[in-house]
Amino acid sequence: MNNQWFSKVAVWLVIALVLFTVFKQFDRTAAAGGQIGYSDFLEEVRSKRISTVTLQESGNGATEIRAATTDGKTLRTTATYLDRGLVGDLINNGVKFDVKPREEPSILMSILLSWGPMLLLIGVWIYFMRQMQGGGKGGAFSFGKSKARMLDEANNSTTFADVAGCDEAKEEVKELVDFLKDPQKFQKLGGRIPRGVLLVGPPGTGKTLLAKAIAGEAKVPFFSISGSDFVEMFVGVGAARVRDMFEQAKKSAPCIIFVDEIDAVGRHRGAGLGGGNDEREQTLNQMLVEMDGFETNLGVIVMAATNRPDILDPALLRPGRFDRQVYVTLPDVRGREQILNVHMRKVPIGQDIRADILARGTPGFSGADLANLVNEAALFAARRSARVVEMADFEKAKDKIMMGPERKSMVMPEEERRNTAYHEAGHALVARLMPKTDPVHKVTVIPRGRALGVTMQLPETDRYSMDKERMLSTISVLFGGRIAEEVFMNQMTTGASNDFERATQIARDMVMRYGMTDELGPMVYSENEGEVFLGRSVTKTTNMSEETMRKVDSVIRRIIDEQYTTARKLIEDNQDKMHAMAKALLEWETIDAEQIDDIMGGKPPRPPKDWTPSSAAGVNGGSGNGGTPAVSTDGAPAAV
Numbered sequence: 001m002n003n004q005w006f007s008k009v010a011v012w013l014v015i016a017l018v019l020f021t022v023f024k025q026f027d028r029t030a031a032a033g034g035q036i037g038y039s040d041f042l043e044e045v046r047s048k049r050i051s052t053v054t055l056q057e058s059g060n061g062a063t064e065i066r067a068a069t070t071d072g073k074t075l076r077t078t079a080t081y082l083d084r085g086l087v088g089d090l091i092n093n094g095v096k097f098d099v100k101p102r103e104e105p106s107i108l109m110s111i112l113l114s115w116g117p118m119l120l121l122i123g124v125w126i127y128f129m130r131q132m133q134g135g136g137k138g139g140a141f142s143f144g145k146s147k148a149r150m151l152d153e154a155n156n157s158t159t160f161a162d163v164a165g166c167d168e169a170k171e172e173v174k175e176l177v178d179f180l181k182d183p184q185k186f187q188k189l190g191g192r193i194p195r196g197v198l199l200v201g202p203p204g205t206g207k208t209l210l211a212k213a214i215a216g217e218a219k220v221p222f223f224s225i226s227g228s229d230f231v232e233m234f235v236g237v238g239a240a241r242v243r244d245m246f247e248q249a250k251k252s253a254p255c256i257i258f259v260d261e262i263d264a265v266g267r268h269r270g271a272g273l274g275g276g277n278d279e280r281e282q283t284l285n286q287m288l289v290e291m292d293g294f295e296t297n298l299g300v301i302v303m304a305a306t307n308r309p310d311i312l313d314p315a316l317l318r319p320g321r322f323d324r325q326v327y328v329t330l331p332d333v334r335g336r337e338q339i340l341n342v343h344m345r346k347v348p349i350g351q352d353i354r355a356d357i358l359a360r361g362t363p364g365f366s367g368a369d370l371a372n373l374v375n376e377a378a379l380f381a382a383r384r385s386a387r388v389v390e391m392a393d394f395e396k397a398k399d400k401i402m403m404g405p406e407r408k409s410m411v412m413p414e415e416e417r418r419n420t421a422y423h424e425a426g427h428a429l430v431a432r433l434m435p436k437t438d439p440v441h442k443v444t445v446i447p448r449g450r451a452l453g454v455t456m457q458l459p460e461t462d463r464y465s466m467d468k469e470r471m472l473s474t475i476s477v478l479f480g481g482r483i484a485e486e487v488f489m490n491q492m493t494t495g496a497s498n499d500f501e502r503a504t505q506i507a508r509d510m511v512m513r514y515g516m517t518d519e520l521g522p523m524v525y526s527e528n529e530g531e532v533f534l535g536r537s538v539t540k541t542t543n544m545s546e547e548t549m550r551k552v553d554s555v556i557r558r559i560i561d562e563q564y565t566t567a568r569k570l571i572e573d574n575q576d577k578m579h580a581m582a583k584a585l586l587e588w589e590t591i592d593a594e595q596i597d598d599i600m601g602g603k604p605p606r607p608p609k610d611w612t613p614s615s616a617a618g619v620n621g622g623s624g625n626g627g628t629p630a631v632s633t634d635g636a637p638a639a640v
């Protein structure tokens, strides 16, 4: 049964029950006036003061008696047993009487009486569920109303100019604007319009923004809802919401319906642990029905966003539904520059700001990350009460976003600080000496996030894949930290556990996923483990023989041993540089690429640019090389 309907009925029944009880009570009190005892009544009969009597059998063999007196009053009484003498008395005294059959309570009444308390409970329960889900505005009656937020054309000022760095995607959706502006004309000219457009891309790349911009450009209303808003406790609520949303949208056509995170409802049916999820499936089915059900010339376009198109139910992607997919990818260098420019327009910016340099320094950043970068930089500027945001603010913001916020207040024992300094120096040195590694951008022993220290490496350009040599070098760099602790501090700490995890994972992937070893050859030994919770890959097993498994293990082991040995040799052969780097870190807390260059060249490192001996509070040596962030190699995660 439909839930919305059900809750309404429940509430009305409860009200009816209460009224009924009150009425009954009232009825009884009203009648109580003429109530007398049975023997008194017999007395009245025998004294001939009664003119008429009605007898009615009630439950338990008793008899209800109503009587009218000769002077026009009414009396009531009850004979608790069947008095065979009564009829004789009535006849002898000339009383007219009438016998009524027992009155059966009506079906409705008996249902009410037996189900009332339960309905009351259900009603109360539904009420509390509503309250808990927030949005109690509409009370118990707005269950199946869609939660879609509508942004009407007057309040939507987003245009394509706000969306930067995804020109291909913009190009692809431009015709939607022409269509929405005048659906009839567009169709007369022979344009074919998709019913549904699926925006696919990583989080924060501007999918929502793009959809909103289409509505803004076409000046049509924009309904947005998140897939997770459909997922409710009660079966049927999600489906009702879908129906309601489409109804609302049809009334405001032409318009755009935007469903964010459609994977929350659109996941492959029958997937998922713990059996089928009726609610989700019903919601999905309803969505399919609605999409099939409306005419394209109505002018409603359904857009949806996901970053997992692979888990969507194929039925959603069939013609007539989301039959067009638009990829919104992470921005490249030029895209990042444009996005930065869009967001920098909103804050006062210093003369020295170069968006192109910042863009080069932020590979892997999404549009949302970049918006956040500008925001954080503005906050840093505000904190120093500056009037404009400067490059140094952006550097700090970048470090904060990439490495986590500094935890300067964390007091580290000197011993641990030294250990961290050598650990990070180990990473940095190996990174500088191994082939095909990303340049070391910055090394710090200021605790950040969970890390006690961080060595940050930045790729020189955007990179889209890894090669074997690069992966081997990365493993060595990861081991550098622990090796330095062993060699110089003569101890092993828990700080390296994350390094080891990552190193092992890379080695395993090389062997099992990328077929990068001669021994095992170009073959994939592992299934994609990513989707365990979605249920699809749970049943898949790796069909590896015992023997193969052992071989895989030994090859992983060999790779790890070789890279460990390589890294250890580098560190042992460059002890002087290790000491110099650790010393610089202990003194300045953060060193940048230029200082590392000095150390690697055997020279004493230059002091940090903004270093004055008095500011020993560990000013973050803002690297002025216009740096470039991204892959930050570990940091020793705090010992747990």
Ligand SMILES: Nc1ncnc2c1ncn2[C@@H]1O[C@H](COP(=O)(O)OP(=O)(O)OP(=O)(O)O)[C@@H](O)[C@H]1O
Binding pocket: 162, 163, 164, 165, 166, 202, 203, 204, 205, 206, 207, 208, 209, 210, 260, 305, 307, 339, 342, 366, 367, 368, 369, 371
């Ligand atoms: N291409 C872009 N141009 C300008 N700003 C962008 C861009 N991409 C993202 N942003 C900024 O990031 C914010 C978040 O982006 P948005 O919510 O559109 O991303 P999304 O792809 O929908 O993310 P999610 O998948 O997490 O919902 C936007 O409001 C905007 O400020």
Ligand SMILES: [Zn+2]
Binding pocket: 423, 427, 478, 481, 482, 495, 496, 499, 634, 635, 636
């Ligand atoms: Zn480390």
